[in-house]
Structure formats: structure tokens, C-alpha cells
Amino acid sequence: xxxxxxxxxxxGALSAGATGQRPVAGLLAPAYEAARLMRQRxxxxxxxxxxxxxxxGGTLLxxxxxxxxxxxxxxxxxxDLGVGVVxxxxxxxxxxxxxxxxxxxxxxxxALVGAHRYLAQALSYELPLMFALVAPAxxxxxxxxxxxxxxxxxxxxxxxxxxxxxxxxxxxxxxxxWGPFSTGxxxxxxxxxxxxxxxxDRLLVLAGRWALLAAGSAVAVALFLGGGAGPLLPAWAWxxxxxxxxxxxxxxxxxxxxxxRPDRLAEVGWLVGLPVALAQLLVVSLVVLGRS
Amino acid sequence: MITGLVxxxxxxxxxxxxxxxxxxxxxxxxxxxxxxxxxxxxxxxLLLQLDYVGLVTVLMMVMEMAxxxxxxxxxxxxxxxxxxxxxxxSRRTALGISAxxxxxxxxxxxxxxxxxxxxxxxxxxxxxxGETIMGSKMLVMMGISPVLFATVVAAVVLAAPRTRYxxxxxxxxxxxxxxxxxxxxx
Amino acid sequence: xxxxxxxxxxAWLKGTALKRPRYxxxxxxxxxxxRLALERVAAERGxxxxxxxxxxxxxxxxxxxxxxxxxxxxxxxxxxxxxxxxVDVDSPTGVESSLGHVLERLADDDFQCRDATTRPQExxxxxxxxxxxxxxxxxxxxxxxxxxxxxxxxxxxxxxxMSGPGGIALASGGEDRDGLEMDVLHVQxxxxxxxxxxxxxxxxxxxxxxxxDAHAHHLDEAAAPExxxxxxxACERAARILALAGSRYAAAxxxxxxxxxxxxxxxxxxxxxQIDLDxxxxxxxxxxQRSRTLRWSLRGLGDLKDDQIExxxxxxxxxxDVHDRLIASLRLAADPxxxxxxxxxxxxxxxxxxxxxxxxxxxxxxxxxxxSLDLESRGVFPEPEHGPDAGGADAAGGAVAAEAVx
Numbered sequence: 058x059x060x061x062x063x064x065x066x067x068x069g070a071l072s073a074g075a076t077g078q079r080p081v082a083g084l085l086a087p088a089y090e091a092a093r094l095m096r097q098r099x100x101x102x103x104x105x106x107x108x109x110x111x112x113x114g115g116t117l118l119x120x121x122x123x124x125x126x127x128x129x130x131x132x133x134x135x136x137d138l139g140v141g142v143v144x145x146x147x148x149x150x151x152x153x154x155x156x157x158x159x160x161x162x163x164x165x166x167x168a169l170v171g172a173h174r175y176l177a178q179a180l181s182y183e184l185p186l187m188f189a190l191v192a193p194a195x196x197x198x199x200x201x202x203x204x205x206x207x208x209x210x211x212x213x214x215x216x217x218x219x220x221x222x223x224x225x226x227x228x229x230x231x232x233x234x235w236g237p238f239s240t241g242x243x244x245x246x247x248x249x250x251x252x253x254x255x256x257x258d259r260l261l262v263l264a265g266r267w268a269l270l271a272a273g274s275a276v277a278v279a280l281f282l283g284g285g286a287g288p289l290l291p292a293w294a295w296x297x298x299x300x301x302x303x304x305x306x307x308x309x310x311x312x313x314x315x316x317x318r319p320d321r322l323a324e325v326g327w328l329v330g331l332p333v334a335l336a337q338l339l340v341v342s343l344v345v346l347g348r349s
Numbered sequence: 350m351i352t353g354l355v356x357x358x359x360x361x362x363x364x365x366x367x368x369x370x371x372x373x374x375x376x377x378x379x380x381x382x383x384x385x386x387x388x389x390x391x392x393x394x395l396l397l398q399l400d401y402v403g404l405v406t407v408l409m410m411v412m413e414m415a416x417x418x419x420x421x422x423x424x425x426x427x428x429x430x431x432x433x434x435x436x437x438x439s440r441r442t443a444l445g446i447s448a449x450x451x452x453x454x455x456x457x458x459x460x461x462x463x464x465x466x467x468x469x470x471x472x473x474x475x476x477x478x479g480e481t482i483m484g485s486k487m488l489v490m491m492g493i494s495p496v497l498f499a500t501v502v503a504a505v506v507l508a509a510p511r512t513r514y515x516x517x518x519x520x521x522x523x524x525x526x527x528x529x530x531x532x533x534x535x
Numbered sequence: 536x537x538x539x540x541x542x543x544x545x546a547w548l549k550g551t552a553l554k555r556p557r558y559x560x561x562x563x564x565x566x567x568x569x570r571l572a573l574e575r576v577a578a579e580r581g582x583x584x585x586x587x588x589x590x591x592x593x594x595x596x597x598x599x600x601x602x603x604x605x606x607x608x609x610x611x612x613x614x615x616x617x618x619x620x621x622v623d624v625d626s627p628t629g630v631e632s633s634l635g636h637v638l639e640r641l642a643d644d645d646f647q648c649r650d651a652t653t654r655p656q657e658x659x660x661x662x663x664x665x666x667x668x669x670x671x672x673x674x675x676x677x678x679x680x681x682x683x684x685x686x687x688x689x690x691x692x693x694x695x696x697m698s699g700p701g702g703i704a705l706a707s708g709g710e711d712r713d714g715l716e717m718d719v720l721h722v723q724x725x726x727x728x729x730x731x732x733x734x735x736x737x738x739x740x741x742x743x744x745x746x747x748d749a750h751a752h753h754l755d756e757a758a759a760p761e762x763x764x765x766x767x768x769a770c771e772r773a774a775r776i777l778a779l780a781g782s783r784y785a786a787a788x789x790x791x792x793x794x795x796x797x798x799x800x801x802x803x804x805x806x807x808x809q810i811d812l813d814x815x816x817x818x819x820x821x822x823x824q825r826s827r828t829l830r831w832s833l834r835g836l837g838d839l840k841d842d843q844i845e846x847x848x849x850x851x852x853x854x855x856d857v858h859d860r861l862i863a864s865l866r867l868a869a870d871p872x873x874x875x876x877x878x879x880x881x882x883x884x885x886x887x888x889x890x891x892x893x894x895x896x897x898x899x900x901x902x903x904x905x906x907s908l909d910l911e912s913r914g915v916f917p918e919p920e921h922g923p924d925a926g927g928a929d930a931a932g933g934a935v936a937a938e939a940v941x
Contacts, residue, residue: 085554086555088551089551089552089554089555090555092548092551092552092554093551093552093553093554093555093556093557093592095548095552096548096549096552096618097552097592097616097617097618098616098617098618098651099616100589100614100616101656101657102657103657106375106377106378108378109377109378109381138400139400139401139473139474139475140400140401140404140475143400143401143404143405143408144404146404146408147404147405147407147408147411150407150408150411150412150415151411153411153412153415154381154384154411154414154415157415157418157419158377158381161377161418166720166722166741166898167587167722167898170743170744170898170899173419173743173744174744176415176416176419179415180416183412200401200475237781239781240781240899243779243781243899244586244729244730244778244779244781245779245780245781245898245899245902245903246898246899246902247586247587247728247729248586248587248589248590251586251587251589251590252586252587252589253587253589254589254590255589255590255616256616259589259590312783313783313828314828315780315781315782315783315826315828315829315832315833316780316781316832317832318832318899320531320532321530321531321532321831321832322532323531323532324531324532324533325532325533328533329533530834530835532831
């Protein structure tokens with residue numbers, strides 16, 4: 058959560074810089090926004106599907122917490138599942154449902170179009186994401202995130218599977234419904250799934266997106282960047298530091314890109330992303346075969 | 350003790366949300382009630398230490414429900430998708446079939462002589478499960494999966510009314526006249 | 536739920552919450568100087584423009600509203616979740632005090648409590664039923680909901696007479712371009728919508744997110760329209776496209792728009808700053824032109840062929856896609872010797888022809904297309920008889936001249 062807040066503050070500072078204000082003022086922008094939303098009233102909408110609408114917002118934050126659960130922080134893991142990588146994947150699919158429920162529940166055309174945009178986008182990024190996740194698992198010979206971290210004691214996976222790492226990072230932005238992948242809540246749809254949200258409901262969704270970004274960065278660190286490996290500092294500190302760095306890099310990168318329209322993204326995901334992920338997986342498999 | 354409790358909670362959740370699918374009068378709610386039911390089943394499988402099977406159940410079913418909701422609303426025509434509607438069709442036949450299936454399965458549980466566990470479970474259940482199911486047939490499976498995938502794609506291409514074949518005939522080199530450009534510059 | 540209903544939140548929470556209010560603007564067409572001043576001052580104070588009523592704290596109206604626009608403002612006002620404040624800004628000079636008034640109102644717990652308890656709890660959602668003053672209450676009182684004083688929901692379009700839950704008109708079916716029977720939804724875009732030309736109302740009929748039918752009209756202009764410089768207008772157009780495309784250059788474009796506007800107000804005395812500004816605009820143009828991702832995302836959107844341009848009576852520079860028009864707008868904004876706007880008589884015809892340009896496009900593309908065309912009511916427009924713009928006007932003038940000669 059702290060990482061998520063730091064990321065939001067960092068992004069706020071960058072936005073402030075872009076509009077010509079002092080970056081320091083931007084650092085506090087997320088705090089101001091949170092306070093504003095806490096003071097704002099929730100809306101009771103005519104004809105809304107309330108359970109799905111409100112449930113969708115909460116699910117994002119829950120998904121982020123669940124995802125962090127399998128990531129080792131130093132020697133300590135909340136739940137060291139034997140199939141942690143599949144867990145991460147399953148949790149990311151929860152975001153599909155959450156995004157659609159958010160858009161459907163509000164009973165608004167813009168929100169519903171936004172929800173469908175998010176799902177269309179999900180269909181483009183999901184397969185590259187799956188195969189990007191498989192590569193480190195194959196290299197480590199285990200689906201356990203802890204084992205994958207241990208397998209990187211000699212060489213970080215990012216060194217010899219850069220394509221998987223890059224794809225995974227892009228997909229972290231995508232399943233956070235954020236930055237260039239926030240088409241479903243973009244200004245061209247008057248806010249899309251966010252169009253009808255106010256107060257605490259909106260705060261939950263915004264915080265959930267940041268939390269997912271932070272959780273995704275933490276997973277990227279564990280799978281590709283050697284987890285807690287590093288000199289001097291304890292392992293947990295390295296995990297945290299690397300997560301912050303990955304997140305900062307993602308925030309900077311995302312700000313450089315415009316919205317990636319889902320109709321364009323589909324072709325890129327299937328004709329570029331998927332083959333690249335598969336080719337990288339082939340290389341990894343051959344290396345593993347050669348070793349054994 | 351706690352495991353037993355959790356199991357019962359999950360079991361009740363699965364059954365109740367499964368029943369709610371037929372009680373709700375909205376397609377979206379029915380779909381996601383089914384998703385909750387499947388999540389509960391997946392979590393129950395986790396309790397049986399079938400981690401992989403449990404998680405894949407959650408993964409596949411949530412994904413499927415998300416897409417299914419769209420298809421239901423798309424294909425159910427207009428008003429039924431958005432109006433309150435009954436989720437039950439041919440009530441009597443359906444009730445008969447489900448009661449019959451339940452009785453057969455329940456009879457199976459009671460009458461089948463379940464084997465006793467002879468050895469401790471494998472250390473890595475996921476690996477041994479995969480070994481048992483696939484084992485010697487790995488090569489065959491690897492061969493079949495691309496064929497299956499190609500079949501799915503071909504079926505979609507043939508079924509869709511507005512594909513590149515319909516538009517271009519045999520000449521596939523001409524530029525597509527889609528309302529939108531794709532993302533890789535074609 | 537009701538932070539405002541209780542004795543009031545802690546002072547610090549209120550103070551923090553009021554640091555960055557979000558606002559919506561409803562401007563009478565032709566009140567652009569007031570609106571620009573408002574947007575500039577608000578941005579200086581760190582206020583943020585809202586995309587939808589749900590996220591807004593304040594509704595700021597520019598100029599006296601009447602008719603359809605007043606009704607639309609009323610609907611939007613009902614949709615603000617609260618704490619909420621509403622002020623009217625009459626002229627560019629009144630902006631500062633109005634914003635101060637907004638803050639006072641938002642901080643006034645007693646007022647907000649009264650407001651919260653006297654308004655209806657249920658609100659209509661933003662799209663589909665909002666922004667319309669046509670109250671054909673088809674079954675509004677079904678579903679046992681307390682509708683309070685709301686006067687919308689239920690539009691008078693054909694095929695919308697079936698009432699669903701809560702009295703909300705249901706969509707009807709129709710064949711879409713892919714051969715599916717898709718829901719038909721009527722959604723009104725404008726007159727109150729972020730990043731949208733003021734005074735423009737487009738009613739679109741959607742199947743999925745594809746527009747199958749559209750109607751457009753323009754609301755009446757203010758009695759004494761304010762004049763906006765053509766460069767400022769072009770810069771604003773570019774800023775809107777960039778913002779809709781989610782580009783990081785949008786912020787810079789807005790800043791330069793405000794600087795340009797300040798420059799025109801000060802006059803040409805401050806030439807040093809003006810040159811600086813020209814340089815910055817040229818720099819922005821160069822960066823936008825270089826951005827491959829932006830071209831990738833905008834290429835082919837809102838594509839207008841020559842014959843469409845001609846039929847719609849749009850200026851020849853409008854051909855091409857949204858990206859072309861974005862570059863053209865930035866070029867116009869960056870050009871210190873921009874030609875005086877002579878060909879603005881096209882606007883009325885452009886609004887008439889707009890539906891034909893929008894049909895077949897998807898909702899987000901409609902937003903981009905509209906933003907990229909000069910449909911703003913800007914007061915500067917000389918009436919057709921003064922300008923050598925419209926073919927029709929020219930021909931008529933020619934005929935008059937011919938008669939005179941005869």
C-alpha cells in the first residue's frame with residue numbers, strides 16, 4: 058500500500074511538472090484527492106445494479122492484496138503457494154470481472170462502453186501475459202515464486218529473458234487498468250467506467266488501480282529481477298527498493314504513451330506480443346534443455 | 350478443524366450462489382453468481398491440496414464468465430438482456446434432469462467402495478498430477494494442441510459473416526477495408 | 536454515507552479536501568473569453584476540470600443560461616454528488632471572486648447539510664437519459680423509487696417508449712454493421728461535456744459503441760459574443776485532441792493556449808514574451824509531429840475525404856484524419872502571422888453536415904472527430920455576407936453585383 062501511495066505521489070509530481078506547477082505540490086495531489094473523495098457523497102443511481110457496481114470497485118483492491126500474498130518479501134511470504142505463478146494469473150483475471158462489473162453496474166452508456174473496452178483490451182494482453190509468466194517458471198522448473206527467486210541466485214532472469222520481462226511490465230500496466238491502458242476510463246468516454254463513480258466508490262477504484270500497479274511491480278521483481286538479492290541491504294529492503302524502482306519506471310514510461318486504443322492493440326497483442334512471448338519461451342526452454 | 354469449517358463455508362457458498370443463478374432476474378447477476386460459485390469450488394479444491402486444479406478452475410471460470418456475460422447480452426436480443434427475466438427454461442424437464450443427476454451422483458458416493466489411501470501424497474502434487482495425466486502421452490498432446498487451436502480459429506473464420514475471405518475472395522493481398530486500421534500498420 | 540449530514544468532518548480533512556476541487560463548466564455559446572479566463576485561473580489554483588458530473592464538486596456557469604442549456608445545467612446540477620457549489624461567472628473579471636465563493640460554499644457544512652437533505656437521493660446516470668429537457672415521463676414512477684424533483688428519464692425517441700426498471704427507457708434492437716441484432720441506445724453528447732465545443736448538441740444512436748444515426752444542432756449564441764483570437768482557438772482545438780488521446784502534451788497545449796490568450800489581452804506591446812511563446816508553440820508542434828505513438832493511435836481516425844469536406848462546407852484544411860487536423864491546428868497556433876479568420880461562415884453548414892461525418896464511427900472516435908473540427912461558436916465569425924467564405928454567399932453576392940451592373 059505504501060508503495061502504491063508512493064507511486065501515486067510520484068505520478069502526481071510528474072503531472073504537476075507538466076502543467077508548470079511545483080512538483081512538490083503534485084506530490085500531495087493524491088492525498089488531496091483522497092481527502093476530497095472521502096468527503097464527497099456516494100451516488101445512488103437510478104436503475105443501477107448496486108451489488109455488481111460496488112462489488113466491482115472493491116474487487117480491484119482485493120485482487121491487489123491477493124497478488125502480493127504470494128510474493129516473497131525477503132525471507133517472508135504471506136502464502137508461499139506451490140503454484141504462485143498460476144495464482145498471479147488467476148488474480149489478474151479477477152480484474153476482468155471487476156472492470157466489467159464496474160461499467161455494467163452504473164447503468165450508463167459511457168461506463169458500459171468503457172467496460173467492454175477493458176475486456177477487449179484484456180483479450181489482447183492476456184495470452185502474452187500468460188506466456189511471459191511461463192518463461193521464468195520453466196527456467197526455474199517450478200511454479201513457486203520462492204523457487205523462482207532462488208533460481209536467480211546466479212543470474213537474474215531479466216538478463217536472458219528480456220522480452221518476457223518487457224511484456225510482463227506492459228501487462229502490469231494493462232491489468233492495473235492504468236496509463237496507456239486506461240482506455241476504458243479515458244477522457245474520450247467522459248471517464249468510462251469512472252464516469253458515474255463518486256466519493257468512496259471512486260477512491261476505492263483509484264486506489265485499487267495503484268495497488269495493482271504496485272503488486273504487479275512486486276511480482277516483476279520476484280520473477281525477473283532476483284527478488285531480494287543485492288549487496289549490503291537486507292533482502293526485504295532490496296525487494297521493496299526494486300519494486301519502487303520498477304514502479305517508478307512504469308509510471309515514467311506510461312506517461313510517455315498516449316491511450317492505446319483497444320482496436321489497435323488487438324493486432325499488436327496477437328501478431329507481435331504473442332509470437333515474441335512464444336519465441337522467448339522457446340529460447341528459455343532450449344537453454345533449460347541444454348543445461349540438463 | 351479450521352480446514353473443515355472453511356470447507357463447509359465454501360461448500361455452502363458454492364451451492365447457494367449456484368442456486369442464486371436461477372433466482373436472480375438479471376443476466377449479469379446470474380453470470381457473476383455462477384462465477385462466485387466456481388471460485389468457491391476452486392477454493393475448495395485448494396483445500397484438497399490440488400492447488401493447480403483449483404487455481405485453474407478459478408482462472409478459467411472467471412475469465413469465461415466475464416466473456417460469457419457479454420455474449421449473453423449480445424445474443425439474447427434486446428430486452429431480455431436488460432429487463433428482469435427468469436433464468437429458468439423448461440422448468441419441469443430441467444428439474445427432472447437435475448434431480449435424476451443428483452440422485453445418480455449421490456448414489457455413486459454412497460455405493461462406490463472408495464479405496465483407502467495406501468501411501469503419503471506426493472511432495473509436489475501438481476507435478477505428479479501432470480505426470481499421471483500426461484506422462485507418456487506428452488508428445489501426442491503437444492501435437493494435438495496446435496491442431497485444436499487451428500480448428501478453433503478456422504471455425505471462427507468460417508462462422509463470422511465479415512471475414513477477409515468474404516471481403517477479398519481469393520485475393521488476400523489487397524488492403525482490408527475495415528472501418529478501423531489494425532495496430533501493426535496493415 | 537453522509538459526511539455532510541453529520542456535524543461535519545474534521546477541519547483538516549475539509550481543508551485537505553478543498554485543496555483541489557473539480558469543476559464543470561457550462562458556458563453560454565459565445566462566452567469563450569469568460570470560460571478561458573475561468574479555466575486559466577482555476578488551473579493556477581490547482582483546480583481540475585472534471586470529465587463527468589459524478590466527480591465534480593462545483594458547477595460553474597458562464598453567462599446567463601436559457602432554454603435548453605439552462606435545462607441541461609439543471610440536470611447536471613442534480614447529478615453532482617455533493618458537497619456541491621454552483622456559481623455564475625459573468626465576465627472574465629468576475630472569475631476570482633466566483634472561485635472564492637465556490638470554496639466558501641463547499642466549506643459551509645450547514646449549507647451542504649441542508650442541500651443534502653432536501654434533494655432526491657436517487658440520481659439519474661450521466662448518459663443516455665441526462666442532458667435532456669424532454670420529459671415524457673414514461674413510467675417514471677414504476678419500481679417504487681422516490682423520484683423527487685427529477686424531470687428527466689424517458690426520451691421521446693421512437694422505439695424508446697418501453698419502460699424498464701426504474702422507468703428508464705429501454706433500448707430497442709436493430710441490425711448492426713456486423714449482422715448482429717444489437718441494442719440501440721440514444722445518447723446525447725453535449726451541451727455540458729468536458730473537452731467539447733460549447734453549445735454543440737449531438738444526439739447519437741448507438742449500437743454497441745458504433746454510431747448508426749446522429750443529429751446535431753447548435754444552441755443560440757450570447758447576445759454580445761466575445762471575440763476569440765484564431766490562434767487561441769486553434770491551440771484549444773489541439774489541446775482538446777491531445778487530452779482526448781491521453782497524450783502527455785495536452786497539459787503543455789493548455790498552458791500555451793492560456794499564455795496566447797493572455798498575450799492577445801495585453802496586446803502586442805509585450806513582444807519579447809510573444810516571441811518566446813511562438814518558439815514554445817513551434818517546439819510543441821515539433822514534438823507532437825515527432826511522436827510516433829500519437830500518430831499510431833490517431834492514424835485513420837475521423838478520416839474525412841475531399842468530397843465529404845466539400846459537401847459539408849468545411850475548410851479544405853480539414854481533410855485527412857484527426858492527426859492531420861491536430862498538426863494543422865498546432866501549425867495555425869504556432870504561426871505568428873496567422874491569417875485573420877475569414878472563412879468561418881462554414882460553421883452552420885458544418886453542424887448541419889456533422890451527422891453524415893459521424894455515422895459509422897465509434898463513440899470515442901466521435902469525440903475525437905468533433906474535437907478536431909472547428910465547430911465552436913466563437914463570436915468572431917463574420918456573417919456570410921461579410922466574408923469571401925461560402926460558395927453560396929459568393930454566388931449570391933455575384934448575382935447581386937451582376938444585377939447592379941445590369
